Amino acid sequence: MTSVVIVGSGFTGFECARRLARTLRRDPSVTITIVSPVDYMLYTPLLPDVAGGVVDARFVAIPLSTTLKGVRTVKGRVESVDFEGRQVRYRDPDDDVHTLSWDRLVLTPGSVTRLFDIPGLAVHARGLKSTAEALYLRDHFLGQLELANDDGDPVRQAARRTVVVVGASYSGTELALQLRALADAAAEQLGFAPEAARFVLLDVAKQVMPEVGERLGAAANRVLRSRGIDVRLGLTLKEVRADHVILSDDSRIDTHTVAWVTGVTGAPLVETLGLPMEKGRLKVGADLEVAGRPGVFAAGDAAAVPDLTRPGQITQPTAQHATRQGKTLAHNVAASLGYGVPKPYKHHDMGLVVDLGPHHAVANPLNVHLSGFPAKFVTRAYHLYAIPRAANRWAVGLAYLADALFDRAVVSIGLATNDEAGFAASEGIPLPGAD
Ligand SMILES: Cc1cc2nc3c(=O)[nH]c(=O)nc-3n(C[C@H](O)[C@H](O)[C@H](O)COP(=O)(O)OP(=O)(O)OC[C@H]3O[C@@H](n4cnc5c(N)ncnc54)[C@H](O)[C@@H]3O)c2cc1C
Structure with a gap:
């Protein structure tokens, strides 16, 4: 069996999982697992409407269980990755720690609010x-x-x-x-x-x-x-x-x-991986693979993806890029498994x-x-x-x-207490003693 593990169920991870499951639906030898602290994909552009009371929070949460057919969903937050042993270690909501083995790893943990050292x-x-x-x-x-x-x-x-x-x-x-x-x-x-x-x-x-x-x-x-x-x-x-x-x-x-x-910065996980970084995001090639780590891919807000439409720059952290990068990820992960040939990510801002x-x-x-x-x-x-x-x-x-x-x-x-809405609890930002 070949195991593809996707970390994060935001725009990028969700789109990658959905496309990959479709491409590989006839191949029972590949399992796709998505690990995320939440069991939904959050349509963030409507969060201001949720705060303003126009839209209910459930309406902007896309359930993974009904939309990702052929994908195993695991609720938990990935804490570390063993690149030699090819395992991820994650903590479930009950605080129990588990491991998952991978042959292809897709890192899409997104971003968190960028905090500054401002008292209070x-x-x-x-x-x-x-x-x-x-x-x-x-x-x-x-x-x-x-x-x-x-x-x-x-x-x-x-x-x-x-x-x-x-x-x-x-x-x-x-x-x-x-x-x-x-x-x-x-x-x-x-x-x-x-x-x-x-x-x-x-x-x-x-x-x-x-x-x-x-x-x-x-x-x-x-x-x-x-x-x-x-x-x-x-x-x-x-x-x-x-x-x-x-x-x-x-x-x-x-x-x-x-x-x-x-503004945002790469999810806390990315800094702990020991992989090359650029501007707080994981450095990847235009094919979305991490240099020197075959089988490890990253994209979305967590990754510094070269913007081939603006040479020398990286793509903006937007849902538009995240979704399209999710598609390219699926394509290139499938290619690494023998389905098609890899392609670079190139998308003009719409x-x-x-x-x-x-x-x-x-x-x-x-x-x-x-x-x-x-x-x-x-x-x-x-x-x-x-x-x-x-x-x-x-x-x-x-x-x-x-x-x-x-x-x-x-x-x-x-529905959400002050503590639950704190940066530590709601976004997973480590803030010792702050929240
Ligand atoms: C309020 C708001 C409004 C926005 N409006 C727009 C807009 O109008 N247009 C636009 O283009 N963009 C918009 N954006 C930006 C857009 O939301 C992001 O660019 C997009 O969500 C990035 O997708 P992503 O998949 O990289 O990350 P995310 O969508 O942030 O998803 C990351 C996922 O990874 C999970 N995760 C994090 N850490 C771990 C871990 N350690 N282990 C496992 N899973 C983990 C998270 O829970 C989440 O499921 C908005 C953002 C916000 C906050």
């Missing part, structure tokens, strides 16, 4: 990389709005109604605008003035969403300002406390809700779609710059097309419809 950051801020974080941000903020309504101390009341989002790239911008829409619904239903809810969006960069270019970045900036978001560029956090933050210009903002959405809350979006599909209604249409249609399971697509489509027809539900069900 890991304790009081929360990220937006997991369902726990998105649910926590929604529930926590709604809980603060409810508490503010009965708070007799005007300073604390204003702090409870204030959100600081750090990171004005597409995910931070989407988050700020989705929470703004949630606050508007809460204002109407709980009976306070919508402008009492205050949003500050910070970034060290000088531009909002540099990924979409200057023109669309400016369009997004206009939407942010029209929605009353206080955009402060060239700034970051210096200190985070339970009831306030200090910015890098020494100004203070009283707040109980801080979202840290400033652009981004960015949902800016009710009625607004910007998008640059195939470098055509769109804003307003056309962008909104393209953005939502793209997500409905890209979600890899019909039932999830239906659920998200109906959620969009419900959002258009009805008020957003202002309910904090408390």
Whole structure:
């Protein structure tokens, strides 16, 4: 028997497993196993919608069991790899340790939030990389709005109604605008003035969403300002406390809700493997194989994949590249088993779609710059097309419809606790004593 082990069930690992199972369906001598701490593939582009209460968390979680036919799924977090003995060691949710043997190893553990050594950051801020974080941000903020309504101390009341989002790239911008829409619904239903809810969006960069270019970045900036978001560029956090933050210009903002959405770095596992690295990611060739380690492949956010369309650069950590690299991985792993010939990864960037809350979006599909209604249409249609399971697509489509027809539900069900949404528990970032 030949064993293919895939580490991680994100965009890359999921697509690789799905394609490989199809290619090798008639070959009973090959087993494909995917190991991941979760039993789903997370459609991250809609996490801001989960935080904003538009879409349910289950709708963006694609179950591995029904979508990966012919693939064995194992729930656990890989802790180490023995390259000589060809084994991975993983820890299951019960804390028991197991090993799996491999003949081909596919490393796709993705990325985690990039943290900085800012006092209080890991304790009081929360990220937006997991369902726990998105649910926590929604529930926590709604809980603060409810508490503010009965708070007799005007300073604390204003702090409870204030959100600081750090990171004005597409995910931070989407988050700020989705929470703004949630606050508007809460204002109407709980009976306070919508402008009492205050949003500050910070970034060290000088531009909002540099990924979409200057023109669309400016369009997004206009939407942010029209929605009353206080955009402060060239700034970051210096200190985070339970009831306030200090910015890098020494100004203070009283707040109980801080979202840290400033960027990502390779998953902690990749640094421990002793393999060559570039910019915090595993160095691979254009064929996605790790140099000097035959049979070991890597791609997605965890890998520094050469961008053949922009010589000298590596591909951006996006879902678009991750999915396409998953396809190339499947092709090249199959080739290494005698099915076809390997090919290099080459993909031109097709652009981004960015949902800016009710009625607004910007998008640059195939470098055509769109804003307003056309962008909104393209953005939502793209997500409905890209979600890899019909039932999830239906659920998200109906959620969009419900959002258009009805008020957003202002309910904090408390599905993710503060600890569960911490960077250590929800993303697996080692933070001794911090969370
Ligand atoms: C809020 C948000 C919005 C985004 N929006 C967009 C967008 O609109 N468009 C776009 O192109 N991109 C977007 N992205 C980026 C996109 O999500 C990533 O580029 C993509 O998820 C990378 O895929 P991946 O498979 O490499 O990693 P991931 O999707 O991060 O998956 C990694 C997988 O590995 C698992 N894992 C981690 N460590 C281990 C381990 N030790 N053992 C086993 N399994 C492990 C994880 O649990 C996960 O299942 C967004 C990201 C975020 C956070």
